[in-house]
Amino acid sequence: MAKIKKKIKTIKIDADKCNGCRGCEIICSAYHATPRYSSNNPARSRIQIITNRLENKWLPVFAGEYAPAECMGRDKYVIDGKEYAECDFCRAVCPSRDLFKEPDSGLPLKCDMCEGAETPKCVEWCLNDVLIYEEREEEVEDVARMDDIEIGLASMVDKFGLEKVKDSVARLSKKA
Numbered sequence: 001m002a003k004i005k006k007k008i009k010t011i012k013i014d015a016d017k018c019n020g021c022r023g024c025e026i027i028c029s030a031y032h033a034t035p036r037y038s039s040n041n042p043a044r045s046r047i048q049i050i051t052n053r054l055e056n057k058w059l060p061v062f063a064g065e066y067a068p069a070e071c072m073g074r075d076k077y078v079i080d081g082k083e084y085a086e087c088d089f090c091r092a093v094c095p096s097r098d099l100f101k102e103p104d105s106g107l108p109l110k111c112d113m114c115e116g117a118e119t120p121k122c123v124e125w126c127l128n129d130v131l132i133y134e135e136r137e138e139e140v141e142d143v144a145r146m147d148d149i150e151i152g153l154a155s156m157v158d159k160f161g162l163e164k165v166k167d168s169v170a171r172l173s174k175k176a
């Protein structure tokens with residue numbers, strides 16, 4: 001397969017500095033509201049802080065790929081005396097938890113690195129330097145990326161079946 005040069009954007013997480021202020025969740029949900037900045041609801045954020053106040057645990061995690069089935073990950077990790085479940089680090093939008101699902105529709109959310117913005121909004125708003133934005137160039141295979149609409153459609157097909165989704169799209173296009 002042909003290779004192309006691609007700008008890879010990443011956000012490094014220095015979790016020890018996080019104090020759980022949730023500014024990142026607020027700005028992410030506001031940036032992705034329609035119209036932009038018209039509302040905010042941290043439940044719609046594509047970054048979530050995994051929290052255990054008693055253990056002083058604050059772990060920022062970004063929404064990743066949609067997964068139609070839950071995995072077998074049940075391991076525990078102890079890091080600096082704090083216990084983490086394997087799921088705590090996982091970015092998947094999977095059936096075993098409500099994380100990274102649009103609260104009204106249940107559709108999966110995915111971090112898009114704030115497409116259209118110069119730098120990711122959560123990075124700008126994190127005053128504790130927990131989130132560090134980095135860019136690098138890499139050679140990658142030239143495959144089409146699933147955008148948000150395709151991810152949403154794929155999850156609807158899993159839930160309701162292809163025929164029902166096709167019927168709904170046909171009905172909607174008649175109304176449009």
Ligand code: SF4
Nearest residue numbers: 018019021022024126
């Ligand atoms: S804005 Fe920074 S310090 Fe606040 S919760 Fe998010 S990552 Fe943690």
Ligand code: SF4
Nearest residue numbers: 028047111114120122
């Ligand atoms: S990079 Fe943008 S889309 Fe991703 S979590 Fe941060 S604010 Fe949300």
